[in-house]
C-alpha cells in the first residue's frame with residue numbers, strides 16, 4: 001500500500017480488550033492513519049498506553065474532558081470501542097466535536113438510536129463507518145466473490161453459526177449496557193455474512209430462543225437464538241449464536257458445489273475450502289486494512305463499504321429477529337435498498 005505524507009490522526013475511545021488489545025497494535029501497521037490520541041475512563045490505563053505508544057498527555061482524554069478534543073488538530077478520526085450502550089453518546093459527542101467516526105458493532109441498542117446517530121453525523125458533516133472488519137478480510141472477501149458472482153452456480157442454502165462461551169459478570173450479560181445477548185455480539189456476523197455472500201437483502205426472518213441452561217447467568221439477555229433468513233429466489237440462511245457453546249461456521253451450498261470458512265469470523269488464522277479445493281491467502285491484519293480503508297475514503301472523498309446505513313439495516317434485522325423469537329411469528333422485512341453491497 002502506498003504511504004502518504006500526512007496520515008490522518010486517530011484516537012481510540014475505550015481501552016479494553018478490543019481497543020487496546022487489537023486496535024492499538026493494528027495502528028502500528030497503517031499507512032493512511034496513525035494513532036494520535038487515547039480516551040479512557042481509567043487514568044491508569046491512559047497512562048500505561050500513552051507511555052507504551054508514546055502519546056503525549058495533551059492527546060489523552062477522560063470521558064469528562066472528551067469535549068476538548070474539538071480543539072485538537074492532531075486528531076481527525078475517533079474509534080468508539082466502548083460497551084454498546086455508549087456508542088450513541090460518543091457518536092453524538094464526537095460529531096459535535098467535528099471528528100470523523102468509526103463505531104464498533106452493533107451500531108447502537110435500537111433502530112431509533114441509529115437514526116439519531118445518522119442525523120447527528122449528517123448535521124455535523126463528518127464521516128461515519130461501522131467497525132465491520134470482516135469486509136476487509138481476504139477469506140470473507142473470497143466468500144463474497146464466490147457467492148455474488150455465482151462461481152458455484154446459484155446459492156441454495158447457507159449455514160452460519162458464530163458462538164462463544166461467555167464468562168459470568170461481564171457487561172455483555174447486562175441488558176442496559178449490551179442491548180441484547182449473543183445475537184448483537186456474535187450473531188450480527190452471521191446476519192452480515194448472509195447478505196455479503198448473496199449480495200441480497202432478506203425478505204423475512206423467523207427465530208426461536210434456545211433453551212436456557214443457566215437462568216442466573218442469562219437473567220437479562222438471551223443465552224442463545226436460532227433463526228432463519230429468507231431471501232427472494234428461495235435462498236435460505238440457517239443461523240445460530242449461543243453464549244454456551246463454541247461454533248464458527250460459514251457454509252454455502254450452491255447448485256454446482258459448495259464453499260465454506262471455518263474458522264470464519266476470527267481475527268486471524270481463518271481457513272477456507274471449496275468443492276474444488278482449499279483457499280490460500282497469506283496473513284492480513286483485518287483491523288489495519290479496515291482503518292486504512294476508512295482513512296483513505298476520507299482523504300480521497302470516497303464512500304465507505306461499511307456505512308452507518310449498514311449498521312442501521314442490521315439493527316432493523318436484529319429487531320425483527322427478536323420480535324419473531326418473542327411472538328413465534330415469521331416477520332417480513334422491507335429494507336430500503338439504500339446501500340450498495342460491496343463489490344467483490
Ligand code: NAD
Nearest residue numbers: 014015016017018019041081082083084104105106131171
Ligand atoms: P471490554 O469490556 O474489553 O472493553 C470495554 C471498555 O469500555 C473498557 O476499557 C472499559 O473500561 C470501558 N467502559 C466504560 N464504561 C464501561 C462500563 N459501564 N462497563 C464496562 N466497561 C466500560 O469490551 P470489548 O470487547 O473491548 O468491546 C468494546 C466494543 O467493541 C463493543 O461494542 C464490542 O461489541 C466491540 N467489539 C468488536 C469486536 C470486533 O471484532 N469488531 C471485537 C470485540 C469487541
